[in-house]
Amino acid sequence: MTTERTIRREWLTPSQAAARLGVHVKTLTRHADEGTVPVHRLSETSHRRYLAAEIDALLGDIEPDEPP
Numbered sequence: 001m002t003t004e005r006t007i008r009r010e011w012l013t014p015s016q017a018a019a020r021l022g023v024h025v026k027t028l029t030r031h032a033d034e035g036t037v038p039v040h041r042l043s044e045t046s047h048r049r050y051l052a053a054e055i056d057a058l059l060g061d062i063e064p065d066e067p068p
């Protein structure tokens with residue numbers, strides 16, 4: 001019997017992600033542009049969004065979920 005786990009994706013806006021990391025939004029954007037912070041762009045709008053699990057992993061709290 002195989003159990004599949006569901007990965008909940010909580011998306012954060014730039015200001016939410018910056019607040020979680022304790023940095024200014026422009027600092028977060030710079031790190032995202034440099035590739036040190038994972039960022040995702042919404043295809044319809046090109047707005048930046050951040051996965052809460054990835055931001056938390058940067059803080060060392062948890063590891064991001066791996067897809068099953």
